[in-house]
Amino acid sequence: MERFKASLLKEILLLLHDKVGLLLMYLMPLLLVFIITIVQDSAFRLVNENRLDILIVNNDKGRLGDSLVQSMKNAGSFRIDVKKGIDESQLAKLTLEGSKLATLFVPSNFTQSLSSNSQRISDAMLSEFGMEVEQRAKAGNKNEVQGGVKLIFDPVLQESFQVTLINNLQTMISGIESKEMIRQLYADMGYDEIPSKILKELNRNPTKIVAKPAMSGESAMIPNSTQHNVPAWSIFAMFFMVISLGSNLVKERLSGSFVRLQTIPGSFLHAMFAKIAVYSFVALTQLMIMFAIGVFVFPLIGLPKLNLPSHIFPFLLISVLSAMAAISYAAMVGTYAKTQEQANGFGAISIIIFAAIGGIWVPSFVMPDYMVMISKLSPLHWCLEGFYSLFLKDGSWNQLMGPVIYLIVFTALCQFLALWKLRRQHYI
C-alpha cells in the first residue's frame, strides 16, 4: 500500500507540474463545449427566431407579389427588407454588398404568370365538370414567366439553410397559387370574390404537426444543442488525455525510470496502477466539471440548461467505462510509441479520426452505410451511444447493453496489448 501511495503522490506531482497537459485536459474541452454549443444554438435560433436576413426585390405589377411578401413576413423565420424597381442584373451585387444572406427577386409579371396558370387549371376543371368555358385571349400564356421567382444566395450561406429557405418559399408560393386558383374558379362561376366562409377555411391550417422526441421514460428532457454537445465533447476531451498520459509513459520509459523500477521488486505494477488511478480521477473530474458547467453556467449565458439523466447508476457506469476506455487507449499508445512526438502525433490524430467516424462532429446517421459500419469501431461512438441513450432518450439498462459490452471489451483489449508489450520489454 505504501508503494501505491508513493506512486500516487509522484503521479499527482508530475501532473501538477505539467501545466500544458492540465490546460489541454481541462480548459480545452470547456472552450470546445462553449464554442460548439453557442455556434449550434445560434444556428438553431437563426432559423427559428427571425434572424435570417432577406432582401425581397418586389417588382411585381400585380397583387400577388405583395401577398408573397406578406406570407414571408407572417412565417416568422426571416428578417425582411423590401425594395422595388431594382433591375435583376444588380441582384448579385446587392446581395454581396449588403448584409443580407439572400435576395428574393419577384419579377414584374409574377401575378400575371400565376393568374394565367390558375386560369388554365380553372378552365380545365370547369370543362371536366361539363360547364361551358369562355374562350379567352391567351395573352397571359405568351407572357408566362418561365423561371418564376429567383433566389440569390450569399455564398457563405450553408446548403442546409438554402434548402430551408427554398422549402419555405415553395410552400408559400403553393399556398398563393392554390388560393389564386380557387379565386379564379369562383370568378369563372360568376362570383366577384371567394365567399368569406371559404376564405376563412382556406386561411385555416387544420393539419398541425406535433413534433416530440422519442423517450423511454417520462423525462422532461428536450433535445437541444446542450444535450448533444456537452456529452459529446466531454468524451472527446477524455480521449484527448492520450497526449498527456501517452507522452508521460514514453518520457518515463525513455528516461530510464522504468528500468530502475525493474530492479525494485513489485514496484512497476504499483507505478502503473497509480498512473491509471490518477488519470481516472482526471477523466471523471473532467466529466463532472463539463456537466456542472452545462447545468449551472449555460443558463446564465442564455444557453439551454443541461438536464442530467434520471437513471443515476447507468449514468455513473457509462462515465466510468468511458474514462477507463480513454485511459486504457492512452496507456496502449504510450506503451507502443517510441518517442513523445510519436505518442502526441499518433494519439491526437487517432482521437480526431475516432471522433470524426464516431459521430462526435457529424451524426453517424448521416454517414453512408459503410461509414456507419466503420463508426462502430470507434470507442468514442460507443461512449456517445451510451451518453445519448441517457441524455437524449432517458434510456435504461437495456439500451445501454451494447455500449457497456463494447467499452468493456475495448478497455480489456487495450490493457492486454499494453501489458503484453510491457512484458515483452521485460518491465513486468
Place this chain on the structure above:
Amino acid sequence: MTESKNTSHIIKVSGITKRYPKAETNSLSEVSFDVFRGEKLGVFGPNGAGKTTLISILSGILPQTSGEVNYFIDNESANFKKILPKIGFVPQDFALYQELTATQNLRYFGKMHGLKNPELEQKISFLLTILGLDHVGNRKLATFSGGMKRRINLAIGLINDPEILFLDEPTVGVDVQSKVAIMTLLNDLNAKGTTMIYTSHHLREAEDFCDRTLLLDNGRIIAEGTLNDLLKQHNAESLEDLLIHLTGKALRD
C-alpha cells in the same frame, strides 16, 4: 589497485549468451566469470562490447538467451527474487523525475524499495549531505547541473543500502569535484562491504578504483584478472594500453 578481498562468491556467471530479437550476432557469447563478495569488479571494453548488456542481465533488467547466473547469500545459492532487494542499480541515463525535487525523487524510490520513516528520511538526509546536495534538496532536478543530477542518480541507487551495486558509467559527463565526491563515497561503501560491478570509459579512474578487471570485446571475455597481473601478462603500461593491445585501434561504432 588492490588484490581481491574475498574468495566467497556473490555471483557466479556460467556461459551466458545474449542475442537481441532480429540481431544477426550475439551481444554476449558464452560469458563465464565469478564476482566475489566485497570486490570492485571493473568491466571494460570498446563501444558495443556488451558491457551494458552484461550489467543489465546481472541486475535482472534483461533475460539472457542461454546460460545461468547464480547469486549467493551467506555462501548459499539464492533465488533472484531474494537477491533483488539487495541490489542497487545506477544506470548510465538519468533515471530520474526531472519535474520533482531531489528529496521527492529519493523519497519515491525509497518507498518503492519498501523503506519506511523515520529510517527513509534519515537515509535521504545522509545521502544528500554526503553527496553535497543537502542545500538543494528541495529544488527540482530540472534546475540541476549535469554533475548534480549524476550524484542524485547515484544516491537513488544507494537508497536501499545495496549489498551489490551495479554502476554503469557513474561519472560520465561530470566535473572533477563531482567525480571525487562520487568515487570517495563508492570507496567508503565498498570498505563497508558493498560489492560493486562497474563500467566506465574513464580508464585512469578505473585503474585506481577496481580490484579486478574483466575485458570484453565482441561479446566475449578477452581477459580477466587483477590489473597488475593483466598488465604484466600483456606487457602493457596502463589499462588504456592493455585495451588497445587486446582490441586494436579500429573504430567500433
